[in-house]
Amino acid sequence: QKEVEQNSGPLSVPEGxxxxxxxTYSDRGSQSFxxxxxxxxxxxxxxxxxxxNGDKEDGRFTAQLNKASQYVSLLIRDSQPSDSATYLCAVYxxxxxxxxxxxxxxxxxx
Amino acid sequence: xxxxxxxxxxxxKRTGEKVFLECVQDMDHxxxxxxxxxxxxxxxxxxxxxxxxxxxxxxxxxGYSVSREKKERxxxxxxxxxxxxxxxxxxxxxxxxxxxxPQHFGDGTRLSIL
Numbered sequence: 649q650k651e652v653e654q655n656s657g658p659l660s661v662p663e664g665x666x667x668x669x670x671x672t673y674s675d676r677g678s679q680s681f682x683x684x685x686x687x688x689x690x691x692x693x694x695x696x697x698x699x700x701n702g703d704k705e706d707g708r709f710t711a712q713l714n715k716a717s718q719y720v721s722l723l724i725r726d727s728q729p730s731d732s733a734t735y736l737c738a739v740y741x742x743x744x745x746x747x748x749x750x751x752x753x754x755x756x757x758x
Numbered sequence: 759x760x761x762x763x764x765x766x767x768x769x770x771k772r773t774g775e776k777v778f779l780e781c782v783q784d785m786d787h788x789x790x791x792x793x794x795x796x797x798x799x800x801x802x803x804x805x806x807x808x809x810x811x812x813x814x815x816x817x818x819x820x821g822y823s824v825s826r827e828k829k830e831r832x833x834x835x836x837x838x839x840x841x842x843x844x845x846x847x848x849x850x851x852x853x854x855x856x857x858x859x860p861q862h863f864g865d866g867t868r869l870s871i872l
Contacts, residue, residue: 679857680857680858682860682861689868690865690866691848691863691864691865691866692801692848692863693863694860694862697858697860699857699858736800736801738860738861740857740859744789744806744808744814744852744854745789745791745803745806745816745852745861746852746860746861748800748801749800750798750799750800751800
């Protein structure tokens with residue numbers, strides 16, 4: 649079992665819809681969780697992080713964490729074509745390097 | 759804002775050459791990392807360093823070495839480049855002291871070995 653799992657996609661949503669991206673992790677000791685966005689040919693850029701159970705909102709983005717079920721999700725409201733990218737989930741387990749999932753490719757259709 | 763700078767965006771080298779990829783960060787971060795990213799394989803950790811002159815192997819260290827002589831600079835060395843090392847190479851840095859410290863990435867170096 650991979651430490652951080654994401655559906656590779658592509659996840660296709662129409663413009664203006666809510667995109668829901670999910671990530672599960674195996675280490676129950678994981679402490680904090682990060683979402684990165686990566687455009688094709690570019691490097692990952694941080695969108696947001698969360699460490700407490702519940703929701704955290706930042707503009708059109710909401711991160712949701714459920715430690716009991718070991719999943720974290722990212723909701724993108726009012727999706728725009730410019731949101732089309734690969735979204736990487738990363739987990740801090742206490743080691744020096746974050747553990748990354750393989751990413752979910754999101755396509756927002758105009 | 760944290761800035762992680764990689765010396766080259768694109769690099770073309772020949773098999774057997776010794777290749778140096780340089781990375782500099784400006785946030786006094788203790789931890790620095792080298793990844794490679796290939797289609798379908800995600801980010802794979804090659805090496806990381808948690809202090810000057812300290813290094814640890816990541817998941818795929820074979821064929822690579824690293825050097826960290828100064829805190830802000832972390833170099834990746836391909837001792838004898840091979841075609842299977844053609845890839846996107848990403849450097850990252852991360853502070854310590856808080857679980858909420860993200861990793862900050864450079865722009866990446868797309869390396870082609872001919």
